[in-house]
Amino acid sequence: MQNRAVVIVLSIVLLIILGALYFRHESDALKTSTSVIAASSSPLSAQPSSSPASTGNPATLAPSVPAASIRLLAISPSTASVGDTVTLTGIGFTASNTVLMDGLLAGGGKASILNGKQTISFTVPQALAPNCKAKQMCPQFMRQTTAGSYEVTVENANGSSNVLVLTVSGEAKAVSTY
Incomplete structure (x- = not known):
């Protein structure tokens, strides 16, 4: 009976760890996609940098704010x-x-x-x-x-x-x- 309880507890811990890894991966993917959206959507989402080195391409837009x-x-x-x-x-x-x-x-x-x-x-x-x-x-x-x-x-x-x-x-x- 005690071995069964240990197996159940370990299974729950494994599910929690896998869930945390999944949500962390989804969160990283969301951050990447919203940064791309912010750089390419409306002019209020991203403005060209005022620095002299700015070339106007999306990589130099500032501020880089996630769309949400x-x-x-x-x-x-x-x-x-x-x-x-x-x-x-x-x-x-x-x-x-x-x-x-x-x-x-x-x-x-x-x-x-x-x-x-x-x-x-x-x-x-x-x-x-x-x-x-x-x-x-x-x-x-x-x-x-x-x-x-x-x-x-x-x-x-x-x-x-x-x-x-x-x-x-x-x-x-x-x-x-x-």
Whole structure:
């Protein structure tokens, strides 16, 4: 009976090791294929390097970002009021992006390239709406944007980004009608 238990345990360990090796191989193959896709897809996926040695061929494109990756690098300004325009700089943006503040919809934005960097600009809204997906039950509420810190993320076909913090200060700026 004890030998049978040892055989079962060894079989399970062998299956775990084989599974880990299989998934590692699949992961390496995915990294290779996404690097090729990133170098050959839309102009927002890869930009020619600004170095003088750049020849413009796919091997010298920068940054080399896997197609399924979004990364926020900077937020400017990091403190803003309702109605102010905020610019996100990052990589992995697509033609259609959703900007979220604390997981709620702050706006959408088409990515643009400024000085070789991908950017999305949005206006800090007076209220934040739920971020509802297609065919999903959606609560009907809006949350007023008040002073405080908000976690800003971007979602698009490539997934969700990391978090940057935006501090909303005070009241909305007064707009003159004169």
